[in-house]
Amino acid sequence: MKDRTYQSIIFDLGAVLVDWNPRYLYNKVFATPEETEHFLEHVCTSDWNEEQDAGRSLAEGTELLVQQHPAFEAQIRAFYGRWKEMLGGPIAATVTLLEQLKASGKYKLYALTNWSNETFPIALMEYDWLQWFDGIVVSGKEKLRKPYPDFYQLLLDRYAIDKDSTIFIDDNIRNVKAAEEMGIETIHFQTSAQLEEELLQRGILN
DSSP states (O other), rough: OOSSOOEEEEEEEEETTTEEOOOHHHHHHSEEEHHHHHHHHTTHHHHHHHHTTTTTOOOHHHHHHHHHHHGGGHHHHHHHTTGGGEEEOOOHHHHHHHHHHHHHOOOOOEEEOOOTTTTTHHHHOOGGGGOSSSEEEHHHHHOOOTHHHHHHHHHHHTTTOOOGGEEESSSSSHHHHHHTTTEEEEEEEOOHHHHHHHHHTSOOOO
16 A cells, blocks of 8 residues: 555545534433434434535524424524534544644645535634645535535546545545545544554555
């Protein structure tokens, strides 16, 4: 792997660099973890949230769900009304790796994220290290999202990225496999330590 020359590194953000988890909020809203899990599995589901990540407005997504589950209106409105409480902060060890990559001056750094265009500005204000990227493509702004190939291609085209000298890092195996199908080398992120080891093996970090 060390024989390969890398020029660009593409990061996912959520669960790789940013600790975002709706349980941080809903474990305060509900009395028991079981109630939280039921709500996130059957009401404010990941599929529903991804529609906002893909460009549907927060207001539209919220009203749709309130109509479907009126008994949970207050809890549904809290999803975006108290969205900031879902942020657990940066994943410090991964941010340190990002800083090392930036400091090396060897690589172009990009982010490809499934994120609502209405909430992403909050992250930009919270985390100054997001300015280290040479480009960030946000699904909510583009109205495309992972794992659809057009979203990956948009990033490649916009920044003239050579996919043969690129590595893509994401915690979601669905998104990783989609990148692999496009011929992009990947790292399936599990922990910061595991990511560091894989970057060392490839000679990307020394």
